[in-house]
Amino acid sequence: MATLKRERKLILVLDLDHTLLNSTRLQDLSAQEQRNGFTPYTGDELHMELFRLEYSDNVRMLVKLRRRSCEASWSRRLVRRQGRVQKGVDPAGHEESRRHPGRRPRLGGDPRRHGRCLAGHQDNLILMDRYHYFASTCRKFGYDIPSLAEQCRDEREQDCSLAMVLGVLEHIHKAFFDGDRVDVRDVIREVWRQVLPECTVVFSYLEEYMEDFPEDTLMWTLAERLGAACQKDVDGTVTHVVVEDPGTQKAQWAREHGKFLVNPEWINAVSFCWCRVDERGFPVTAHES
Numbered sequence: 001m002a003t004l005k006r007e008r009k010l011i012l013v014l015d016l017d018h019t020l021l022n023s024t025r026l027q028d029l030s031a032q033e034q035r036n037g038f039t040p041y042t043g044d045e046l047h048m049e050l051f052r053l054e055y056s057d058n059v060r061m062l063v064k065l066r067r068r069s070c071e072a073s074w075s076r077r078l079v080r081r082q083g084r085v086q087k088g089v090d091p092a093g094h095e096e097s098r099r100h101p102g103r104r105p106r107l108g109g110d111p112r113r114h115g116r117c118l119a120g121h122q123d124n125l126i127l128m129d130r131y132h133y134f135a136s137t138c139r140k141f142g143y144d145i146p147s148l149a150e151q152c153r154d155e156r157e158q159d160c161s162l163a164m165v166l167g168v169l170e171h172i173h174k175a176f177f178d179g180d181r182v183d184v185r186d187v188i189r190e191v192w193r194q195v196l197p198e199c200t201v202v203f204s205y206l207e208e209y210m211e212d213f214p215e216d217t218l219m220w221t222l223a224e225r226l227g228a229a230c231q232k233d234v235d236g237t238v239t240h241v242v243v244e245d246p247g248t249q250k251a252q253w254a255r256e257h258g259k260f261l262v263n264p265e266w267i268n269a270v271s272f273c274w275c276r277v278d279e280r281g282f283p284v285t286a287h288e289s
Contacts, residue, residue, distance in 0.1 A: 008173075010172075018130035019128065019162075020162075021064060022064050022134055023053075023061050024134035025060065025136070026039075026060045027040075029062075030136070033147065038149060040060070042062060050062060066133075066162050067157040067160055124185050124188055126169075128164075131155075132147060135147040135150055164274070168191070172187050175190070175191070192226055193227035195270060195275060196228040199228040199229070199240055200231065200238050201228045201239070201241075201242060202238050202241050203230070203243070204243040204248045205243065226271060234250055238254075240279070241260070241262075243263070244284065260279045261283075262282040263282050263284050265282050266281075266282035
């Protein structure tokens with residue numbers, strides 16, 4: 001640890017699948033992807049950060065690296081599930097990327113699933129959305145949309161999820177070393193609290209017992225973690241009312257007093273993006289009966 005601190009380095013543990021890369025078996029390429037030039041004969045395409053891996057005669061894959069996953073400042077080693085090293089995945093050619101045996105959890109964007117897999121480590125857990133470049137993974141996770149490969153495009157480098165997370169990590173890194181801190185989790189908590197410091201939030205009937213013991217619910221805890229002040233009742237200090245049902249008394253109060261009225265996904269989106277997001281994207285609408 002002393003060496004890491006002297007070299008101003010922190011340890012980052014992450015799952016690769018759908019975070020820094022997306023892969024597909026050649027036989028799982030969709031018809032549209034094949035029309036776009038992804039075929040069983042496709043090889044390495046370095047300008048696309050696309051690589052072909054072969055475990056055996058029966059398992060051949062294409063691996064697409066995510067935009068900004070090859071930052072020059074990163075020390076990279078790609079961890080694979082099985083088989084010997086076939087090639088280094090290193091577009092710049094400066095480092096050797098290796099594959100090691102060993103199955104790892106396939107973590108996605110569901111905070112509840114992350115919580116189960118990483119219980120006890122929520123204070124230094126950073127979520128990001130899955131990278132779905134190929135159609136096979138879109139289908140696997142139930143997304144009825146064209147894949148990026150089917151659309152002949154990729155995420156925009158300047159505002160993709162990975163760029164957002166890199167910005168957060170750089171902020172945490174600078175604050176930790178410039179402040180000569182001992183525990184990086186303290187820095188992460190401080191960064192969290194800077195997200196909604198000017199917001200006062202009231203919730204209405206989101207979880208069981210929310211009206212009686214709101215401070216014991218996950219949504220209340222998350223909002224406070226983001227720096228918001230939470231309270232049980234509405235008053236002039238309230239800026240946001242978070243509800244699912246537009247017919248509650250608190251929802252009506254918010255409309256009458258010109259307060260932000262949002263559904264619970266607004267809190268989740270703020271947590272995910274590490275910034276206050278536009279409330280207009282999270283309207284409260286009546287549920288169909």
